Amino acid sequence: MAAWRSWAALRLCATVVLLDMVVCKGFVEDLDESFKENRNDDIWLVDFYAPWCGHCKKLEPIWNEVGLEMKSIGSPVKVGKMDATSYSSIASEFGVRGYPTIKLLKGDLAYNYRGPRTKDDIIEFAHRVSGALIRPLPSQQMFEHMQKRHRVFFVYIGGESPLKEKYIDAASELIVYTYFFSASEEVVPEYVTLKEMPAVLVFKDETYFVYDEYEDGDLSSWINRERFQNYLAMDGFLLYELGDTGKLVALAVIDEKNTSVEHARLKSIIQEVARDYRDLFHRDFQFGHMDGNDYINTLLMDELTVPTVVVLNTSNQQYFLLDRQIKNVEDMVQFINNILDGTVEAQGGDSILQRLKRIVFDAKSTIVSIFKSSPLMGCFLFGLPLGVISIMCYGIYTADTDGGYIEERYEVSKSENENQEQIEESKEQQEPSSAGSVVPTVQEPKDVLEKKKD
Numbered sequence: 001m002a003a004w005r006s007w008a009a010l011r012l013c014a015t016v017v018l019l020d021m022v023v024c025k026g027f028v029e030d031l032d033e034s035f036k037e038n039r040n041d042d043i044w045l046v047d048f049y050a051p052w053c054g055h056c057k058k059l060e061p062i063w064n065e066v067g068l069e070m071k072s073i074g075s076p077v078k079v080g081k082m083d084a085t086s087y088s089s090i091a092s093e094f095g096v097r098g099y100p101t102i103k104l105l106k107g108d109l110a111y112n113y114r115g116p117r118t119k120d121d122i123i124e125f126a127h128r129v130s131g132a133l134i135r136p137l138p139s140q141q142m143f144e145h146m147q148k149r150h151r152v153f154f155v156y157i158g159g160e161s162p163l164k165e166k167y168i169d170a171a172s173e174l175i176v177y178t179y180f181f182s183a184s185e186e187v188v189p190e191y192v193t194l195k196e197m198p199a200v201l202v203f204k205d206e207t208y209f210v211y212d213e214y215e216d217g218d219l220s221s222w223i224n225r226e227r228f229q230n231y232l233a234m235d236g237f238l239l240y241e242l243g244d245t246g247k248l249v250a251l252a253v254i255d256e257k258n259t260s261v262e263h264a265r266l267k268s269i270i271q272e273v274a275r276d277y278r279d280l281f282h283r284d285f286q287f288g289h290m291d292g293n294d295y296i297n298t299l300l301m302d303e304l305t306v307p308t309v310v311v312l313n314t315s316n317q318q319y320f321l322l323d324r325q326i327k328n329v330e331d332m333v334q335f336i337n338n339i340l341d342g343t344v345e346a347q348g349g350d351s352i353l354q355r356l357k358r359i360v361f362d363a364k365s366t367i368v369s370i371f372k373s374s375p376l377m378g379c380f381l382f383g384l385p386l387g388v389i390s391i392m393c394y395g396i397y398t399a400d401t402d403g404g405y406i407e408e409r410y411e412v413s414k415s416e417n418e419n420q421e422q423i424e425e426s427k428e429q430q431e432p433s434s435a436g437s438v439v440p441t442v443q444e445p446k447d448v449l450e451k452k453k454d
Contacts, residue, residue, distance in 0.1 A: 027067035029080040036090050043130045044105040045070070045122075047081040048091050053099040058117075065119045070126065077104070077126045104129045111176050116237060128179060133171050137183040144189075146181065147203060152227055153179040157188060158198025163219075167200055170220040178227045202226045205278070216283070221246075225283075231274040232288040236295045242286055243314035250336065252289040253296055254307045263307045266326065270309070273332050281336060300348065301361045311339060318346040 031046065047063050049056035067079035084091035084099060094103060094110055102113035104126060111129045115121045137143045137155070146153060156167045164182075171180040185197065192201070192208060200211040200219065209226060216222040225245040232238060234251060242249055252270040254263040267289050274287035290296065293304045300319055304310065309332070311320040322335050322344075338344045 027071040027079060028064055029078065031080045031082040031087075033087055033090065035080070035082065036093075039105055040107060043077045045077050045079050045126050046103050046105060048084040048094070048096045048099065048101040048103070049081060050085050050099040051083060056100045059100050062117060062119050062122070066122050066126075069119065069123055075126070075130075077130050106130060114176065114241070125176065129175055133175060134168065134180045134182050137181050137187055140187055140189070143183060143187050146179075150179055151229055152202065152204040153181060154223060154226075155188075155201050155203065156180075156182045156198065157185055157194065157201065161198045163198050163200065166219045170223050173220060174223055174227065178223075205230045205275075207278070209282070228286060230278055230282055230287060231271055232286070234288040234290040238288075239295070239299075239312070239314050245286070246315060247284060247286045248320075248339065249286045249288065249312045249314060250332075251287075251296070251310050251312060252307065253293050253304060253310060254289055254291065256291045258307075266307045266309060269326060269329055269332050272329050273336070276329070277333060284340065285336065298361075301357060309335075311336075313346070316350050318348045320344050320346060 045066070047056075047059065049059070063079070063081065070077055070079050082091065084096050084101070091101075094101075094105075095112075096103075100117075102117075102122065104111045104113065106129070113122065113125050115125060134156070137146065154167075154171075156164055158164065167180070174180075185194070188194075194210065200223075201208050202211075202223070204226070211219060211222055213219070225247060228238075228242070228245070234249070239249065250270060250273070252266040254267055256263075270287050270289060273281070293306050296304050296310065299312065299317065300310075309322065309326050313319065320335075320339050322331075326332050326335065335344070
């Protein structure tokens with residue numbers, strides 16, 4: 001009886017899961033060639049996928065949850081998916097180069113999603129891009145609400161001006177990453193001090209920074225640099241994104257599962273420098289920590305000891321390592337100042353020699369990882385081509401040997417034929433002369449003659 005109840009419970013759970021999957025899929029539309037003509041009627045969040053793509057299959061349940069969530073909150077954004085291999089012409093028109101590709105389509109504009117493939121991040125992207133390019137903040141209450149809701153956001157303060165036009169241009173380019181607002185001077189919190197108007201500010205890390213055209217240069221570049229919090233838990237995706245900012249990345253490479261004092265100490269040193277020296281270093285440095293050294297090892301093409309501190313220049317693959325252990329915050333600040341004044345030599349880079357070294361390193365890493373994960377697959381992938389090449393080489397070698405033997409036999413037979421022809425010619429020359437002469441009689445043996453006498 002108990003076994004039957006367990007079996008019935010399992011069947012009920014499986015049925016519920018299947019129903020949830022069916023319900024979620026019902027809010028994601030399968031798009032075809034008609035989408036090209038009808039897309040301008042609505043705002044669309046589209047996943048361009050390939051049926052054979054492993055990453056696309058991993059995204060599918062998350063995408064179904066996105067469709068369900070967007071429908072349940074009454075979002076005007078419709079969620080769909082398109083097989084880019086079946087409708088390749090449409091996919092190419094939207095600039096699809098890989099799978100999966102997520103785009104938000106609003107009118108004639110198409111915005112690429114480049115963030116983490118999680119439900120919350122994708123939904124936030126859809127809300128941010130589908131709404132107004134620059135959202136007004138009419139009151140202090142709304143301003144405070146935005147501060148609680150968003151970790152990083154930008155605000156233009158003032159009236160019409162050339163700076164506002166630049167702000168609008170920057171927002172149209174970078175809305176895929178962050179939020180843009182506008183407000184009057186009365187709405188800004190009292191702790192904000194502005195030397196001149198109009199102004200552009202970024203609010204993050206419980207403080208704010210004011211854009212200075214003389215010190216910070218182009219507005220779009222400044223926004224792209226400042227759209228990250230000052231201290232972050234890093235991963236490979238974030239490091240790739242930080243490559244566009246031009247900032248150096250100071251990292252504590254630790255093992256978060258390790259509870260030893262040294263791991264926590266290095267992490268706290270980086271956090272303290274990021275907090276207490278923010279005004280001094282925030283224009284040039286991004287701070288954070290990374291769990292594990294696997295990704296860093298691929299960048300450095302070396303085995304990095306954990307825990308340690310490394311400073312990366314992700315724009316040109318250079319890095320800086322200290323030749324001694326960092327004991328306190330003062331050591332870290334001195335290390336950063338030495339990097340800025342050029343007394344610490346940069347390692348790595350993207351020179352031709354380094355590129356060749358990276359090709360060899362990547363090939364070696366790929367082969368090792370294949371053999372570690374699946375030795376049989378590694379033997380098949382590399383043993384089969386080597387076997388085919390060996391057979392081909394053997395065939396070429398033996399073919400050359402047989403050819404030489406046949407050629408030698410041909411030469412021998414040719415010389416024999418020439419000798420035979422010479423003999424026949426000499427016989428033909430001797431026949432006329434021997435016709436007029438008397439053929440000498442052959443003398444018979446003596447015993448034969450005696451028998452004839454008898």
